[in-house]
Ligand SMILES: Nc1ncnc2c1ncn2[C@@H]1O[C@H](COP(=O)(O)OP(=O)(O)OP(=O)(O)O)[C@@H](O)[C@H]1O
């Protein structure tokens with residue numbers, strides 16, 4: 001049996017918070033660490049594709065993969081960086097939203113397409129568009145790990161909570177095996193406001209906050225302008241060093257170890273347990289509605305949210321039947337009354 005690649009999705013429905021920068025630099029750093037990586041650009045803007053060297057619109061890429069026209073090998077292309085292949089984005093991806101939505105079980109399209117990933121691929125990194133549409137849902141359904149970049153600014157926090165609950169919904173409805181979600185602070189600055197916000201998020205989300213912060217760094221903008229990954233343009237810049245640390249953390253905590261010990265257990269197909277300690281596996285829960293903002297003990301909050309739902313729906317059902325019976329009784333009474341006093 002071939003080992004399944006680790007599927008890492010970089011998602012936040014909020015735009016401009018560093019998803020593409022994170023996807024590209026994480027993918028390049030993991031490739032530099034010797035992992036075989038496929039970077040998938042699911043965004044019609046195709047910024048990730050140009051950042052790793054795509055110079056002309058791609059004839060074959062993510063859109064054709066989603067349509068089932070090609071498998072992963074044929075959808076992907078080499079990049080200038082060893083160990084890194086790209087499944088490119090294209091304008092067609094805007095239309096893929098519509099096409100996928102009308103397919104049967106539209107949320108599983110990407111997951112099924114990724115079953116064709118070659119056995120030697122270690123990691124698939126997916127850069128999502130800035131929306132919680134069908135493409136992002138597909139990515140989250142296929143994911144083993146979701147990385148949520150967030151800029152620690154007041155407005156972005158609202159987006160973080162929404163993104164968190166959106167991923168929770170996907171997990172509870174479609175992807176019970178989604179293991180971890182890691183919040184990554186991006187574009188951080190050394191200011192009181194930012195420190196307060198990062199502390200507040202860390203207090204709320206605890207171990208889900210990744211132990212790396214990507215500072216605001218003008219070299220990132222320069223790299224984007226030159227269509228180069230930052231870690232290639234200037235590996236010594238502060239943000240590049242942060243992405244290198246992120247890759248080290250991902251490599252040691254979120255990927256299977258390399259070498260003979262990396263083998264999955266033949267009996268279960270499971271990875272040995274000791275890799276799970278820093279970001280504990282998320283609880284499996286039945287479907288849920290949007291709930292309260294997560295607190296330090298969000299797992300328990302989630303359990304409470306889930307537990308009260310059946311009672312609420314049961315109560316609604318009983319009230320509905322009661323109202324129907326009252327209405328029916330009224331109608332019967334009225335009909336009887338009319339019949340009794342009807343002139344002969
Ligand atoms: N650490 C950083 N320091 C300074 N600028 C940054 C940093 N990270 C990203 N940027 C810049 O912020 C802008 C948005 O970044 P990026 O494209 O990675 O975000 P995104 O979430 O993918 O955006 P979109 O939602 O449009 O896809 C880009 O111009 C990028 O160069």
Ligand SMILES: [Mg+2]
Nearest residue numbers: 019020043047
């Ligand atoms: Mg982007």
